[in-house]
Amino acid sequence: MNRNPPKSGDQRLVLDRIRDKQSELTAAERRLTAVLMDDSLVAGMQSITKLAEAAEVSTPTVIRLARKLGFEGFPDFQAAIREEIAARMKEPLAKLDAPSTTENKDHIVSRFAMAVSHNINATIDRLDPAEFDLVARLLADPSRALYVLGGRITRSNAHYFFNHLQIIRPGVSLLDSSPSVWPQSLLDMDERATLIVFDIRRYEKELERLASLVVGQGANIILFTDQWGSPIEKYAKHTFRTLVEVPSSWDSTLAINFLIEALVAEIQTLHSSTDRIAALEEMIGESRIFRSN
Amino acid sequence: MNRNPPKSGDQRLVLDRIRDKQSELTAAERRLTAVLMDDSLVAGMQSITKLAEAAEVSTPTVIRLARKLGFEGFPDFQAAIREEIAARMKEPLAKLDAPSTTENKDHIVSRFAMAVSHNINATIDRLDPAEFDLVARLLADPSRALYVLGGRITRSNAHYFFNHLQIIRPGVSLLDSSPSVWPQSLLDMDERATLIVFDIRRYEKELERLASLVVGQGANIILFTDQWGSPIEKYAKHTFRTLVEVPSSWDSTLAINFLIEALVAEIQTLHSSTDRIAALEEMIGESRIFRSN
DNA sequence: GCCATCGTGTAATGATCACTACAGCAGGAC
DNA sequence: GTCCTGCTGTAGTGATCATTACACGATGGC
Known part of the structure; x- marks a missing residue:
C-alpha cells in the first residue's frame, strides 16, 4: 500500500x-x-x-x-x-x-470472552422462545404474587431480578438468604403465587426443600439453573438451563443474567408501566441525567 | 455474513x-x-x-x-x-x-443477544489489558483493604463482586446501600484502602460525594461505569468503561458482570487460595457436588 | 478519408469541508 | 459572593471537494 x-x-x-x-x-x-x-x-x-x-x-x-x-x-x-x-x-x-x-490472544479476557460467547449462544439455543414469552407474560401479570430466591452465589442474580421486577410491578418479594425466615413467606404462597429460584451447581439442599414445600402449597416454580440441572427441576413448572463454565475457578452466571435482562425488557414492554417508573424517580429525586448537553 | x-x-x-x-x-x-x-x-x-x-x-x-x-x-x-x-x-x-x-430474528432474545454481543465486544475493545492486569494484582493483594459500593441498580453487581472477593481474600467489605452508615467505613479508608465503585447513568450524587471524601483520605478508587462515564471518573485511579445500551427500558450491566467475572478469575489465579475455599466449604458443609456425571 | 461514437481528461462551478477566532459558560479557588 | 481557568460551541474563512460541461483523441463503420 x-x-x-x-x-x-x-x-x-x-x-x-x-x-x-x-x-x-x-x-x-x-x-x-x-x-x-x-x-x-x-x-x-x-x-x-x-x-x-x-x-x-x-x-x-x-x-x-x-x-x-x-x-x-x-x-x-x-x-x-x-x-x-x-x-x-x-x-x-x-x-x-x-x-x-x-x-x-491468550489473555484471560480473550479466553473468557470466547467462553462467555459460547455459553450465551448455547443458552439461547436451548431456549424455547414460546416458553420465554409465556414466562414473561406470567411474570408481568400483577395479580400473581412473586417471590424471588437465590443460592449462595446466585443471590446477586436474584437480587438483580427482584430489583427490576419490584419497580415494574407490585407484589414482588425477595426471600432472605437465611432459611430460618422462609416459613413466614411460605405461608402466603398459594396457587396464585410464583416462586423464582436460582440454583446452580453445588445445588443447595435448603432450596430444594423449600421448593418441595412451595409446590405442596400449590404455587408455581420458575427455575434458573445450569446445564446439568438442579434437583429442583422436578418441582419447577418452567426451567431455564444456562451454561456456566468459563476458564475460572468459579462458574459464570452471565448467561443467567442475560435471561434476566431479556425477561425484564419483555416484562417491561408487556406491563408498559412507564408512569410507575416516572413516579418512582420522582420519589427518589435522582432523575437528573449528567450528559453534559 | x-x-x-x-x-x-x-x-x-x-x-x-x-x-x-x-x-x-x-x-x-x-x-x-x-x-x-x-x-x-x-x-x-x-x-x-x-x-x-x-x-x-x-x-x-x-x-x-x-x-x-x-x-x-x-x-x-x-x-x-x-x-x-x-x-x-x-x-x-x-x-x-x-x-x-x-x-x-426479531424476537426480543435475538435482538438482545446482538446488542449484548456488541456491548461486550466494544467493552473489551476499549479495555487496556495492562490496566486490567494491574487492577487484578492490586485487588489480589491481601494487605490492601477493599470496599465495594454500588448504586441503585448496580448494587447487585457490587454484591456479586463482593461475594466472590470475600471468599478469595480477607479484608473485603460491602458498603451498605444507605449513605447514613457510610461514615463509619470512611473512617478506616487510608492510603492502603481501595474503594470499588459502580456507577452507571443516572449517576448518583451520593456516590460522587463519597468518592471525593474517600480520595481526600488518600484511598484509591476503582470505578466501573458506562460508556459516557460517571463524574466519579475524575477521582478514580482506574476506570472501566462498559457499554450498557440494549433494546430495553433498562440499561444492561452484563458487560460490567463480564469484567467482574474475568477479574475474579484472574484474582483467584493470582491468589491461588484454594485452601481458603476448601476451608470455607468445610465450614458451610455444602461441599457435596451434584453433577450428574 | 470522413464522420460517428465512445472513452477519457481538463477546467470551471458550487458545495462541503477543515480550521481559526472568539465568546459564552461552568466549575473551582479564594 | 468574585474572580479565574479551562472547556465548549458558534460563526466565519479559505481550502478542498464532488460534480458538471466540454474538448480532445482513439476507434470503427462506411
Whole structure:
C-alpha cells in the first residue's frame, strides 16, 4: 500500500493513543472516543462534520482531539485510521479484541470472552422462545404474587431480578438468604403465587426443600439453573438451563443474567408501566441525567 | 455474513456489484476497481481526488464508476463502502448470532443477544489489558483493604463482586446501600484502602460525594461505569468503561458482570487460595457436588 | 478519408469541508 | 459572593471537494 503520507512521526496505533490519553480527555472528547471505539474507529472515516454530529460534539472538538492524540489535524488523523483499518482488513479473520500483538490472544479476557460467547449462544439455543414469552407474560401479570430466591452465589442474580421486577410491578418479594425466615413467606404462597429460584451447581439442599414445600402449597416454580440441572427441576413448572463454565475457578452466571435482562425488557414492554417508573424517580429525586448537553 | 447495511436502496454488497459489472467496465474503470479490490475497498475511503490519483485515472472516471454500480454519486458510494467495512470490522471475537430460524430474528432474545454481543465486544475493545492486569494484582493483594459500593441498580453487581472477593481474600467489605452508615467505613479508608465503585447513568450524587471524601483520605478508587462515564471518573485511579445500551427500558450491566467475572478469575489465579475455599466449604458443609456425571 | 461514437481528461462551478477566532459558560479557588 | 481557568460551541474563512460541461483523441463503420 502507498504510505506516502508518512503520518505525523508517531507510529503507534490510534486505539492505543486513545487509551493512553483517555485520562487526560475532557467530557466532550470522551463522547467522541466512545463513538469511535464503538465500531473500531470506522466512524472516523466520515467527514469531520458527520463524525461530530454522530458524537454530538462540535467540529472544533474533533480537531482538538486529533491534535491531543498527536496528529496535525483531522486529515492526518483520518489517514492514520484508514491505514489502521486497512492493516486489520488484510488479516484473514478480523479479530476485534487485540489492536495488538498476538500476546493478547491468550489473555484471560480473550479466553473468557470466547467462553462467555459460547455459553450465551448455547443458552439461547436451548431456549424455547414460546416458553420465554409465556414466562414473561406470567411474570408481568400483577395479580400473581412473586417471590424471588437465590443460592449462595446466585443471590446477586436474584437480587438483580427482584430489583427490576419490584419497580415494574407490585407484589414482588425477595426471600432472605437465611432459611430460618422462609416459613413466614411460605405461608402466603398459594396457587396464585410464583416462586423464582436460582440454583446452580453445588445445588443447595435448603432450596430444594423449600421448593418441595412451595409446590405442596400449590404455587408455581420458575427455575434458573445450569446445564446439568438442579434437583429442583422436578418441582419447577418452567426451567431455564444456562451454561456456566468459563476458564475460572468459579462458574459464570452471565448467561443467567442475560435471561434476566431479556425477561425484564419483555416484562417491561408487556406491563408498559412507564408512569410507575416516572413516579418512582420522582420519589427518589435522582432523575437528573449528567450528559453534559 | 450479515448484510445489514441498508445503503441506497440496493442491498447488495459493493464488492458483488463490482464483480457483476466487471465485464461492462472500461479500461480506466477497471484500473479503478483493481485498486479498490486490492485492499478490500479501503482505498475508497479517501477523497475522490486521492483515489483517482492512486488508480491513475481522473476524478470523473470515479464518479462514472460509482453511477455504473448503481450509486447516486461518490459520497453515496463511499458511504456504502464505509458501512460494509464497518460490518466486517464488527465481526465479533464472540459472535452471538441469532438463534436458528429467521422467524426468531426479531424476537426480543435475538435482538438482545446482538446488542449484548456488541456491548461486550466494544467493552473489551476499549479495555487496556495492562490496566486490567494491574487492577487484578492490586485487588489480589491481601494487605490492601477493599470496599465495594454500588448504586441503585448496580448494587447487585457490587454484591456479586463482593461475594466472590470475600471468599478469595480477607479484608473485603460491602458498603451498605444507605449513605447514613457510610461514615463509619470512611473512617478506616487510608492510603492502603481501595474503594470499588459502580456507577452507571443516572449517576448518583451520593456516590460522587463519597468518592471525593474517600480520595481526600488518600484511598484509591476503582470505578466501573458506562460508556459516557460517571463524574466519579475524575477521582478514580482506574476506570472501566462498559457499554450498557440494549433494546430495553433498562440499561444492561452484563458487560460490567463480564469484567467482574474475568477479574475474579484472574484474582483467584493470582491468589491461588484454594485452601481458603476448601476451608470455607468445610465450614458451610455444602461441599457435596451434584453433577450428574 | 470522413464522420460517428465512445472513452477519457481538463477546467470551471458550487458545495462541503477543515480550521481559526472568539465568546459564552461552568466549575473551582479564594 | 468574585474572580479565574479551562472547556465548549458558534460563526466565519479559505481550502478542498464532488460534480458538471466540454474538448480532445482513439476507434470503427462506411
